Amino acid sequence: MSTATPTAEHNPVLNWTAPPFPPARVLEGxxxxxxxxxxxxxxxxxxxxNAGxxxxxxxxxxxxPQTKEAYGELLAMMAGKAGIVPFAIIDTADGKAKGHLWLMEIRPDQGVFEVGYITYSPVLQRTRxxxxxxxxxxxxxxSLGYRRFEWKCNNLNEPSKRAARRFGFQYEGLFRQHMVVKGKNRDTAWFSILDSEWPAINAAFEAWLDPGNFDSDGQQKARLESFRAAQA
Known part of the structure; x- marks a missing residue:
């Protein structure tokens, strides 16, 4: 077992103040x-x-949810749940809500937040x-001053892991037997983006989302990964 003293590189003094809990407000894109x-x-x-x-x-x-009433109860649970910031995703093309997600696992004292409970309808999937x-x-x-942006998913959920990597999250490891979900074991894959990494990742997002990156049918001309590689 190593007895080496941690260096300043690995144990830096932070000029950092804990951010506020994210206020629930409209985010415009x-x-x-x-x-x-x-x-x-x-x-x-x-x-x-999402029905059916x-x-x-x-x-x-x-x-x-098998009925509209049951879905309404689920959304009400989200709206009233402490410790999360749940959002409906509105497509500005028609003003319709087409999915939802949460900011969750929010720990202001540590500067950590996660995006999760991502529920995209089929019409929303693989879109801008x-x-x-x-x-x-x-x-x-x-923008609020958080240091770490997390993404976690069942290790069997290959589409979610691919999405995390596409968005620029780095794989950190596997938490074995992390949870029991719907009576089944869940090994959880962990991913993150750090504040020091965000400027380049943000620039890649903005370049990919630029209208000039899409043809008249709305198909991308260049992949998000290529813009991120250009920032490296």
């Missing part, structure tokens, strides 16, 4: 808007695109809106 979840305003739109889409709940802790929603979450947390 070019293609989407994140609004604090309000069941009265968002349920109809979200139910219209059971596969999107495969890796979620909740079971798929889906990417911009994550960008807005990261930009918001880091």
């Amino acid at each position: 070019r293609y989407c808007r994140l609004e604090p979840i309000d069941p009265a305003r968002h349920l109809d739109d979200i139910w219209a695109v 889409q059971d596969p999107i709940w495969e890796w979620m802790p909740a079971h798929p 809106v889906a990417t911009e929603a994550i960008h807005l979450c990261g930009a918001y947390g880091f």
Whole structure:
């Protein structure tokens, strides 16, 4: 076992003050808007695109709501839950809510926040809106002074792991037998972006989201990863 004294490089003195808990407010983007979840305003739109889409709940802790009333109760739970900031994802093209996500695991004293409970309807998946929603979450947390942006998922959830890497999160390791979800074991894969990494990642997001990066059919001309590589 090493008895070496940690160096200043590994144990720096921080000129840092704990940020506030993120206030629930509207986050405006070019293609989407994140609004604090309000069941009265968002349920109809979200139910219209998510009703019957059971596969999107495969890796979620909740079971798929089978009725509009049950979905309303789920959104009400989100809106009233302490310690999180839940958002409805509004597509600015038509003003409709098409999914939801949370800022969660928020620890201001440590400068940590996570994006999770990401529930994208099929019409939202693999769109500019889906990417911009994550960008807005990261930009918001880091603008408040947070140091670490986390992404966690079931290790069997390959699409989520690919998405994390695409967005610029670095894989950190596996927490074995981390949770029991819906009666099944969950080994959790951990990813993060640090505040020191965010400026380059943010620049890549902004370059990818620029309208000039898309053709008349809305298809990307260059991948997000290529913009991030250019920042390295």
